[in-house]
Amino acid sequence: MNFKKISISSSMKNVGKISFGTILGQLISIISLPIFTRLYGVEVIGYFALFNATAIIVKSFSDLGLTNAIMIEESEESAGKTYKVVSTVSLIISSIVGVCVYTFSEVFFGTVDINNIFVAVTITILIFTSQQIQLCYTWLNRRKQYDVLMKNPIINNTIASVLGLILGLIGFLEYGYYISIMVGQIFTIVHMKRFLPKGFFCFDTRHYLQSFKKHKNFLTYQMPSNIFLQIKGQLPILLISIFFGSKILGYYSVSMRVLGMPITLLANSLGKVFFQRVSELNRKGEQVGEFTLLSLEKAMKISFIPIVMMLSLGDLVTALLFGEDYIVSGNILRVMTLYGFFLFLSMSVNGVAIVIDKQKYLLVSGFFQILGISSGVWLGAKIFNDIYFSLLGLSMTFIIIQIVYFCAIFKVSNIKIKRYLLPLLKAILVIFVIYFVIRSVLLFLGIVDTY
Template sequence: MKNINFRKQLVSNDFLRSFALLASGSVIAQIITILISPIVTRLFTPEQFGLYTIVITAMSLFGPVICLKYDMGIVNAKSEREAFSLILLCGIMIVPLSLLISILYSMTVIRGNYSLLQLWGYIFAIAMLLITYGLNNILLAYNNRHGLYKIMSSVTVIKSLVNNILLVLSGISKLGVIGLLGSQIISSLVGLKRQSKSLLGNIRYGKNIGFIEMKQVFLDYKKLPIFNASSALITTSVYSSINLFIAIAFSAQQLGLYSLSYRVLGIPFTIISANIARVFFNSATKEFNSRSNFSKTFKSTLILLIITVVPIILIIAIFSPWLFSTVFGVEWANAGNYIRLLAPMFAIRLISESLTTSFIVSKKQNIELLFQSMLLLGLLIIYTLSYFLNTSIEVFLVYISLLYLLVHGIMIFKMYKISKMKIN
C-alpha cells in the first residue's frame, strides 16, 4: 500500500512539475504582452486590429488541422521509428495544404477594393502563418513525447518577446496592418531551430523511411483525421466564425474591440489550458495504459482547473471596464464591457478544452465530434437570429456565452463518465 501511495504521489508531483515548467514560460510571455499592450493599442487603431484579425483568423481556423491531426499521434507513437514516420507524413502535408487554404481564404473571405499585389500579399502572409504553425505543431508534439517542457517553455518566451518588440517598431513606423502581420510571421519563425534540437538529435530514426511506412501510419492513425481533425475544424470554425460574423454584421472597429477582449481573456487560456492539456494528455495516457481508465488524472486535473480558472476569470471580469479605458486608452473602453459578457464562455471553455484529449485517450473521438457539431449548429442559429433581428453586439455576445455554458458543461460531465470506464 505504501508503494502504491508513493507511486501516486510521484505521478502527481511529475504532473505539477511539468505544468509548472510550461506555465512559467507562458506566464513570462504573457507578462511581456501585458506590459507592451498599452503601447501597442496606442500605435494601432481598433479598425487596423479588426482587419488584422480577419487575416489571422485563417491561422486560427486551419492551423490546428494543417497536419490533419496526425501530429497528435507523435506523442503516443509506439516507437521512435513510428514517430518519425508520422513527422514525415505531417511534413509533406503542410506546404500544399497551406498554399491551397491561403488562396481560397483570400479569394472568398478577404474582400474589398484590394489590388492584385495586395491580395497576393495576404495570400503569402496566410501561407507563411500556416506553414510555421504546422512546423510548430510537429515540434511541440515531439518535445511533448519526450517531456522536454523546458525547451517548449523557453521558446514561448522568445517568440512573445520578438513579437512584441516588432509590434512596437512597426507601430512607430506607421506600418499598420502590414506591421501587425509581419510581426506575427517573424515571431512564428523564431524558436523553430531551438525547438527542433531534440528531433534533429534523433534524426537517425527517420533515415530511409519510405512510402510504405508512411502509408502504414496513415492507416494506423486514420481516426485522427476522421474524428479529431473533423472535430478540431468544427471547434476552430466555432471560434473563428464569431470573428467573421462580427465583421459582416457589425464593423471592423467592433471586431477590433472584440479581438482585444478575446486576447485578454486568452491570457489565462494560454497560461493554463494549453499547458495543462499537454501534460494531462501525457499523464492520462500513462494511467490508461496501466489501469485501462484515467479517472484519477481526470479528477485531479478538473479540480486544479476549477480552483485556478474561476477566480482568475472573475477578477478579470470585475475590473475589465476600468482596466481597458485606463490602460489601453479611451477608444478601447467598450472591449472591457465585452469581457464581462464573454467571461462565462471563456471559463467553461478553458476548463473543457484542457480535458478534451480524454476522447483521444479513450478512443472515443466520435463523441467530441458530436459535441462540436452541436455547438456549431447552435452558433449558426444564433447568427441567423441576430442578423435578421438586428440585435446589438452585446446581446449577441450574451447568447454566445449561454450556448457555451450549456454545451461545454454537458461535455465535461461526459468526459468525467468516460474517464471512469474500463476500456480494453
C-alpha cells in the same frame, strides 16, 4: 492517496516549468498590446484576427488530424515518420489554400483594404508555422522536454513585440504588425526544431499509407473533430466581421486577448502536461477517469481568481490599459467571462477524449456548438442588432454543450456524473456571489454605474 499525490505533484511541477516561461512571454505581450492598439489602430487588430481565424481553421485539417498521433506512437522511429508525414501534408495544403486566397480574395476578403498578394502570403505562412509549432510542441511534450517548451513563449512574444514596435515607430504601419507576428513564430520553430528529428518532409509514399492505415481513427474522427472545434472557436470572428464590421471585430479581438491571458498562462500548460500524463497512464493500462476529475477540479481552483476579477473589473481594467475608447472591449470581456471559465476547464484536460478513444464525442460536440454559435450570433445581430446579445447567446450555447460533453466523458470513464457537476455548480455559484459583492461596493463608491 498515493496516486493522487504522486500524479498531481509530478504534473504540477511540469506545469510550473511551462507556466514560468508562458508567464514571462505573456507579460511581454500584455505590455506591448496597449502600445500596439494605439500604434496600429483597432482596424489592423481586427484584420489580423480575421487572417488568423482563417489560418486556424485551415490548420485544423492541414495535418489530417495526425498531430496528436505522435503522442501515442510506441517508438521514436514511428513518431519521427509521423512528424515528417504531417509536415509535408501541411506544407502542401498551406500552399494550395494560399493560392485559393489570392485567386478568390475579392470574394472572401473584399472588405480588407490590404494588397491581395500580401494577404495570401500572410495566411499561408500563418497556417504552416502554426502547424509546425503544434507539431514541435507535441514531439517535445512526448519527450518531456519541458525546459525547451518553457522558452517558446518568451522567444515568440519578445521577437514579435520588439519587431512590431520598431516597424511601427519607423512608419511601417500597414504591414508591420502582421510581419512581426509571423517572424516571432518562425523564430519559435527554429528554437524547437533543434530538438526534433532532422528534416521536415517525407517523400516515401509507403510512410503515408502506413500512417493513414495505422491512425485511421484520427482521420475518421480526430480531423473532423478538429475542424468542428476550430470552426467553433473562430466562427465568432468570421460572423462578427460579416455582421458588425472590422472595427467591432478589433474590439472583440482585444477583449479575447485579455480573456485568453489566463488560458494561455495556465490552461494550455495544464493541458499539455495532462495530455502527456494521461497518455502515459493509458499506455500502462491504468484508468484515466479519476485523474481527469482531479485535474478538472484543480483547474476550477486555479481559474477562480482571474475569472472573478475579469467578471467584476473587466471594464475598468480594459479602459485603464487601452483607453476609454475601448470600453466596448471591456463590456465584451465581461459578457464572455463565463465562456472563458468553461474554455479554461476544457483546455486544462485537453486530449482526454483522444486517449480514451472517444474522438466522436468531440465531433458531435463540435457540430452542435457550431449550430448553436451560428444561431446565437445571427439572432443577436438580426433581431437586436447588438454585439452583446450575440455574444451572450454564443456563451450560453458553449457552456451547455461543454457540460453535456464532460458528463458523457465521465460516464464512459466510470465516474459518477454528480462528482463533476457538484463542484462545478459550487464554483459557479461562488463566482457570482463574489462578483455581486464586488460590483455592489463599486456601485456604492460611484466607480461604476451598472452591475
